[in-house]
Amino acid sequence: MASDFFKKKAADIAGAAKDALGKVEDAAGQVVGAVGEKAGELLDELKRDKEVIAYPTYGYRKEVDRGAWVIPLRVWVSKARRLPVPDEVLGIFASDMGALDAEDLGRLRSRLSHFVADDDSRESVSVRFDRDPEGRTYDLPGLTDFNGLVRHDLEIPEAKARELLEAQGSGAGWLTFTASAEGFEGAGRARLVEPEGLSVISDIDDTIKVTEVPAGKRVVLRNTFLRDWVAAEGMAERYRAFGGGVMFHYVSGSPWQLYKLLGEFVRASYPEGAFHMKDVRKNLLEHESWHDFKNFAAGDEATLVQKVGQISRVMLNLPRREFVLVGDSGEQDPAVYGEIRKTFGARVRQVFIRDVTGERNDPDSKRLEGMTVIEARTVVHGVTQFTD
Numbered sequence: 001m002a003s004d005f006f007k008k009k010a011a012d013i014a015g016a017a018k019d020a021l022g023k024v025e026d027a028a029g030q031v032v033g034a035v036g037e038k039a040g041e042l043l044d045e046l047k048r049d050k051e052v053i054a055y056p057t058y059g060y061r062k063e064v065d066r067g068a069w070v071i072p073l074r075v076w077v078s079k080a081r082r083l084p085v086p087d088e089v090l091g092i093f094a095s096d097m098g099a100l101d102a103e104d105l106g107r108l109r110s111r112l113s114h115f116v117a118d119d120d121s122r123e124s125v126s127v128r129f130d131r132d133p134e135g136r137t138y139d140l141p142g143l144t145d146f147n148g149l150v151r152h153d154l155e156i157p158e159a160k161a162r163e164l165l166e167a168q169g170s171g172a173g174w175l176t177f178t179a180s181a182e183g184f185e186g187a188g189r190a191r192l193v194e195p196e197g198l199s200v201i202s203d204i205d206d207t208i209k210v211t212e213v214p215a216g217k218r219v220v221l222r223n224t225f226l227r228d229w230v231a232a233e234g235m236a237e238r239y240r241a242f243g244g245g246v247m248f249h250y251v252s253g254s255p256w257q258l259y260k261l262l263g264e265f266v267r268a269s270y271p272e273g274a275f276h277m278k279d280v281r282k283n284l285l286e287h288e289s290w291h292d293f294k295n296f297a298a299g300d301e302a303t304l305v306q307k308v309g310q311i312s313r314v315m316l317n318l319p320r321r322e323f324v325l326v327g328d329s330g331e332q333d334p335a336v337y338g339e340i341r342k343t344f345g346a347r348v349r350q351v352f353i354r355d356v357t358g359e360r361n362d363p364d365s366k367r368l369e370g371m372t373v374i375e376a377r378t379v380v381h382g383v384t385q386f387t388d
Contacts, residue, residue, distance in 0.1 A: 050120060051078050054127075054179040054188025055259060058247065058274040059161075060317040061195050067158045070317075071190045073140065075125050076256070077148045077181045079118040086116070097221050104226050111225045114257040119148030123181045127154065127188075130176045131167040144181070161192055172244060174272070191274065193247045195320045198349070200242060200273075201311055203327040204252040204262060206356050206379075208235045208270055213330040214357055214379040224258075227386060229265050232354065232376070236269045242324075248273030251310050253303035253331070255280040276310040278303070304332045308339050315344055322347055328354040330379065334367040341370075 052075065059071040090108060094100050100108065123144040128137045140152045156164075164175055173192040178185050193199070205211035210230045212219050223229075239248070248271050254262065256277045263275065315323060325340065325348060327333025334353055341348045351371040358378040359365040377385065 049079060050181060050184040051117075052076070052125075052179050052181050052184050052186030053078075053260065054177065054186045055256070056188070056263065056273065056275050057190045058249070058314075059156075059175075059190050059192040062155065063319070068155050069158065069161050069192055071154045071156070071192075073127065073150075073152050073154050073179075073188075073190075075127075075140070075144075075150050075179045075181075075186070075188075077120040077123045077125065077144050077150075077184075078114075079120060096217055097226065098218060100226075108225050111261065114260060115255075117148075117257075119146065120144060120181070121146045121148060123148070123150075125150045125179060125181050127177050127179050129164050129168075130178065132164060133167055165192070189272070191247060191272075193318060193321070195318065197245060197247070197321055198242070199247040199249060199314070199318065199321050199323050200239070201249050201251055201314070201323055201325045202239075202273075203333050204250055204254065204266075206232070206328040206330045207326060207333070207354055208232050208239070209262075209265060210385070211330075212356075212379045212384055214381060215384055216381050219382070219384045223384070223386070229261075231265075231269045234374075235354070238374075239270050242271070244271075246271070247321075249276060249311075249314055250274070251276040251307055253278055253306065276314070278306050304336055304339075307332070307336045311336070311340050312343065315340070315347065322349045324348075324350050324352065326352045326354075328376075329357045329359050329368065334371065337371070 055074045055076075057072055057074065059069045062068040062070050090105065090112070094105070094108065097104075097108075121144055125140045125144065126137050127140060128135070138154060140150055140154075142150060142152075144150045161175075165173070168176060173194070175190050175192065177188045177190065179188055180186075202208060206213050208231060210232055211223050250262075250266060250273050252262070252275075254277055256279065259275060259277060262277075266273070311325075315321075323344075325333075325337045327337060337348075337351045337353075341351065352374055353368055353371045354374040354376045355368065356376050356379045359368055360373045360375065379385075
């Protein structure tokens with residue numbers, strides 16, 4: 001989802017969530033004092049209920065050591081929220097969405113849950129690969145940060161990688177693993193990508209999912225948080241036509257807090273792939289959170305920098321592969337992909353842009369020069385193709 005439409009919302013959400021959580025803590029303290037030990041046991045149970053998300057990733061061969069693979073891991077640990085998203089937070093979003101009924105509010109509350117989740121800091125995280133003949137556990141160095149995150153480039157020898165692939169019966173290079181924190185687990189997937197071949201870099205909003213970014217924030221927010229998500233016409237077939245040997249990287253300006261929903265959407269219609277999304281640290285105890293909120297509200301420029309950096313990192317890690325870039329004309333994809341093509345030249349085999357703004361019919365527009373245009377319904381500001 002376009003970060004422009006969260007403008008002036010991120011700081012409001014932070015303040016509202018902080019106030020609401022403070023009220024919950026105060027109320028919890030009053031309950032404990034009133035009903036004693038049983039209430040304390042209930043609160044302890046709530047604290048023990050965690051969610052562990054291991055984001056889909058990839059592995060690449062370490063150039064200086066051809067006998068090793070590097071797998072960039074990103075794991076998020078949080079408390080699964082049983083209490084509903086506070087009304088204060090709902091109100092911030094609902095004010096820009098128009099009239100909402102009870103069903104709308106329920107769906108909005110559900111889809112915002114990861115934006116206000118209680119991140120678990122200072123947690124130890126370990127990883128084990130499924131069906132590992134050795135049953136080895138890899139303890140990731142360090143602890144989760146204030147935002148419940150741990151990142152680590154896990155290295156495994158070539159022989160071990162082949163052993164795991166064989167044990168899991170994987171012919172496409174995908175390895176399954178389990179990330180654990182304090183007895184709670186989350187399933188993960190990583191594809192070992194050979195040094196040579198074709199990879200596809202794909203945007204999500206208005207590229208493979210109908211979001212209607214040019215229609216404006218009211219339409220975007222409703223499409224993102226209230227409606228069932230719809231695949232862009234013809235794109236699933238186009239992606240499947242690349243074949244099973246192609247690696248997909250979904251690079252999006254949407255925040256990681258939307259990954260769970262986006263992951264389910266992609267798995268339902270599109271080839272499996274690694275995800276690369278926008279960091280929005282939201283723990284107010286961490287100084288960098290304010291920097292992220294500022295960048296999140298900064299809009300297109302921040303997304304351009306994020307996407308160029310993430311795509312460049314993938315291409316540098318896979319220096320002998322060729323790439324196809326697929327995006328849309330609704331935001332910064334033409335500029336992002338133009339920068340990538342300037343930097344990496346012939347390694348960019350082709351650039352596809354799904355034209356949702358009608359620029360293909362504007363002789364004065366230069367943004368799509370040298371790119372292959374995919375015709376799409378033109379999105380008009382303030383107008384949606386869906387029935388409200």
